[in-house]
Amino acid sequence: MADAALALVAERGYDHVTVADIAERVGVSRRTFSNYFSGKAECLVAVSAGWLDDVLQTVRQAPARTPLIEVLATALERLATDLPHRWELLHEVCEAEPEVQAMSTALETELAADLSQALGEFLDVPADDLQLRLFAGYALLAGGECLRDWFDAGRPDGLLGFQQRIALAFSFIDLTALPGAASRPAAPTTRPARSDGEN
Numbered sequence: 001m002a003d004a005a006l007a008l009v010a011e012r013g014y015d016h017v018t019v020a021d022i023a024e025r026v027g028v029s030r031r032t033f034s035n036y037f038s039g040k041a042e043c044l045v046a047v048s049a050g051w052l053d054d055v056l057q058t059v060r061q062a063p064a065r066t067p068l069i070e071v072l073a074t075a076l077e078r079l080a081t082d083l084p085h086r087w088e089l090l091h092e093v094c095e096a097e098p099e100v101q102a103m104s105t106a107l108e109t110e111l112a113a114d115l116s117q118a119l120g121e122f123l124d125v126p127a128d129d130l131q132l133r134l135f136a137g138y139a140l141l142a143g144g145e146c147l148r149d150w151f152d153a154g155r156p157d158g159l160l161g162f163q164q165r166i167a168l169a170f171s172f173i174d175l176t177a178l179p180g181a182a183s184r185p186a187a188p189t190t191r192p193a194r195s196d197g198e199n
Contacts, residue, residue: 002047123180142169
């Protein structure tokens with residue numbers, strides 16, 4: 001339903017999409033829609049939760065000795081590679097529609113908790129550790145800001161331009177200070193650009 005909501009907004013504009021339109025697009029009743037979402041704004045921003053699933057999957061599948069910065073950069077690059085147009089559209093709607101922006105802010109709290117849980121499993125520390133929770137919030141904020149800056153600048157230098165922004169964002173934080181991270185290998189200060197054929 002979230003993907004359908006985003007597609008409809010792209011086609012018609014936010015003001016011209018109703019809950020009934022979304023329900024009809026996916027072939028469910030309005031009652032079924034209401035079992036999941038309070039309205040179209042909540043449904044629309046829920047697409048972010050689906051995208052975060054890709055980030056969480058990357059964290060959970062990373063080899064145990066991978067430096068944390070490498071894991072996070074890989075996860076965010078996956079978003080930048082696969083979802084640029086859709087992410088940009090959601091960002092534009094959030095900027096233009098206060099109710100969507102409010103829902104997005106509320107969802108970010110939930111997403112930060114999910115990321116903290118995944119990072120806790122990766123680092124073998126409790127997900128409610130204060131440092132870990134603070135870092136999860138920063139990681140989401142940094143990822144979003146780097147994407148926005150990259151888009152607003154016209155996506156300069158392709159994926160390398162995004163990688164450089166991510167490297168800058170995390171250069172402010174000593175990741176080895178996080179619980180469970182001190183024994184991991186240090187990551188390089190900059191990451192080489194991957195060619196299109198690399199995984």
